[in-house]
Amino acid sequence: MSEPPIVIEHREHVWYLLAQASQLEHMIMCQYLFAEFSLKAEGLTGEQQAAVDRWRQELHGIAVQEMLHLALVANLMSAIGAAPTFGRPNFPQSCGPFPPSIQMRLLPFGEAALTHFLFLERPEGMQREDAAGFISCDPPPEPVVSGEIFPRAQEFATVGHLYRGIRDGLTALAARVGEAQVFCGSPKAQATPELFHWPEMVAVTDLKSACAALDEIIEQGEGAQGDWQEAHYGRFLKIWEEYTTLRAADPDFEPAHPALGAFTRQPFDVQAPQPLIGDPGTLALAELCNLAYEAILWLLTRFFTHTDESEEELDALVNAAITMMAGVLRPLGTELTRRPVGPAHPGRTAGPAFEMYYLMDNVVPWREAAWTVLAERLQEIAGRCAAHASGEPVIAACAQRAAAVADSIEAARRAT
Known part of the structure; x- marks a missing residue:
């Protein structure tokens, strides 16, 4: 199926689409x-557990690449x-x-989740008849016509379609007004391979590097020019094939806990009532997860919108x-999927549930205030984890790691 063209005539069109891409990568x-x-670590046969452990590592690796894509979009925005923004619905x-x-949707590992992931990562032109439940009945947005000044949503069939449209639009825009005009951001605002310890990171300073960043996202997601075997789609397909084989051999095989994306409170921007956590102990753990997630977003926001930080301070933000x-949110989130909703x-x-709040993107540009708030929040997380650590080795270990992170940010703040 042909992809409808994505219209980019000026900077605001690119800005809007990159903000949309940031939300998309974040939620994926x-x-x-x-x-x-949600994947289990016990209660399975040896063969089943070995497969589940492989799937866990594969899912983690794909999620890490989605983090890379989010950072690349932040570089493109800068x-x-x-x-760059890390807000989302x-x-x-x-x-x-x-x-x-x-x-x-937040789904535990299983048939529904894999069907959903394969649909999201499908290459250009590929249809999946098993994905009807993941397509809403809402009509697509009306096509953007030439001359529209205010940006708005545009139709894209796949994630790769969105990025190809951005790449083609940036190329045309640079040809019309000049690369220097389009890529006016400071090179100092870029995430680099050295700072993020990520060889695939691309610092964006011109059209060539912008296209390289966009191609990196496309190739890792759906594959370059149909070569999807080692891309996310191919990797999920291998998991699907192994999962269906094991389920055929043992219909009772359940590789994951029946996790539900339940909230600590009704989200402010979702109208339909959402499941809420009713178990007090689970609720406390979910709140710790939310605090850790929020702190990660604040740390990344400070990095990508920093002002006069030194290389050492930027390194401290990335490491934190x-x-x-890895050391706080991942173990807390994993433990949460073992606890009853209520x-x-x-x-x-x-x-x-990776809950978002009204003010999570409302941060100030001034360095001293930003670092003071960061250190304070990290210390609070460490203290709250410590308060719930009695008889909870996972939470106790998270408390220690959060305290070490808080100390590193406080030390970096006081060093200037």
């Missing part, structure tokens, strides 16, 4: 993390003079800010975000 990453956290999203074929992700949802466990 959260979906993969939720499925990863390069055109836009402030709350789950679930059926259409909403995205076209009808793009839905966002990585440690909070009496209203018998037989279901909880899972991180």
Whole structure:
């Protein structure tokens, strides 16, 4: 099927589409993390557990690449003079800010999740008849016509379609007004391979590097020019094939906990009532997850919107975000999928809903104030984890890691 053209005539069109891409990558990453956290670590046969452990590592690797894509989009936004943002809508999203074929749900690992992931990552022109439940009945947005000054949503069939449209639009825009005019952002605002310890990271300073960043996202997601075997789609397909084989051999095989993306409170931007956590102990753990997630977003926001920080301070922000992700959010989120939601949802466990609040993107540009708030929040997370650590080794370990991160940010703040 042919892809409808994506219209880009000026900077605001690119800005809007990159902000939309940032939300998309962010929410896709959260979906993969939720499925990863839900996988079991016990109670299976040796063959089944070995497969589940492989799937856990594969899901984690794909989620990490989605984090890379989010950072690349942030670089692209900085390069055109836009402030990167890590805000997004709350789950679930059926259409909403995205076209009808793009839905966002938090699902435990299993048939529904894999069907959803394969549909999201499908290459250009590929249809999946098993994905009807992941397409809303809302009509697509009206095509943008030449001469529209205010940006708005545009139709894209696949994630790759969106990025190809951005790449083609940037190429045409640079040809019309000049590369220097389009890529007016400071090179100092870019995430580099050295700072992020990520060889695939692309610092965007001109059209060539912008196209390289966009191609990196396309190739990792759906594959370059139809070569999808090692891309996300091919990797999910291999998991699907192994999963269906094991299920055929043992129909009772359940590789994941029955996790539910339950909230600590009704999300402010979702009209339909959402499941809420009713178990007090689970609720406390979910709040710790939300705090850790919020801190990661604040650390990344400071990095991508920093002002006069030194290289050492930027390195401290990156290391803090990585440690909070791997050492605090991941173990807390995994533990949460083992805990009951509450009496209203018998037989279901909880899972991180990655809750967003009104003010999570409302941060100031001034360095001293920003670092003071960061250090304070990290210290609060460490203290709250410590308060719930009695008899909870996972939470106790998270408390220690969060305290170490808080100390590193406080030390970096006081060093200047």
